[in-house]
Amino acid sequence: MKRLVSTALLARGLVRSCRAPTAAAVSRPAFQQFMNYSSGHVGDPNANGDSTAAQIAAARDTHQDFKPTSKSSDTSLDDIVAQDIRENPILIYMKGFPESPMCGFSALAVKVFQQYDVPIRGRDILGDLRLKEAVKAHTNWPTFPQIFIKGEFVGGSDIILSMHQKGELKDLLSDIAQRHGQKEDANEP
Ligand SMILES: N[C@@H](CCC(=O)N[C@@H](CS)C(=O)NCC(=O)O)C(=O)O
């Protein structure tokens, strides 16, 4: 799948083994800045309460007798993931939810997007092993968070932080922020 970032970034050891992000993973000021939670836009509080989430749940909950064979079942979950990616301009497959991340790496990814006035759609992969495996197979990327912007796979938390620090996100997210602002204006009484 096409990525928004160069393979050079990926080659710089950005996929790491399981550990919380520390100053060794990102610079200490950057790390502290992003882990120092403040108020801000958290994204859609019903992040998993939409129709795609329902589809994911339905695919998972189908009674064994009615389930297709494992191969086609995986294919349909892959279709759902693909649809999810298409429909949500900023999508994070993560551990926990945007408002309650369950891992520092996922929290960091959310925190980066909170610097922009954009809606964040988060999917918790901890509660759904099949979804987790489907996402990993879809991107061929082994870790979480997995971040998509406008339908394109971007990478994980290191990459999104790096893009933010280089000033690459402002332009990339500007149309999403603009549409989001217009929607919020329209909803105001
Ligand atoms: N360097 C990675 C850090 C993410 C990471 O290492 N995630 C680990 C720990 S949360 C992971 O997803 N491991 C596989 C797993 O838990 O299934 C990034 O930039 O996103």
Ligand code: FES
């Ligand atoms: S570092 Fe272990 S759950 Fe994320």
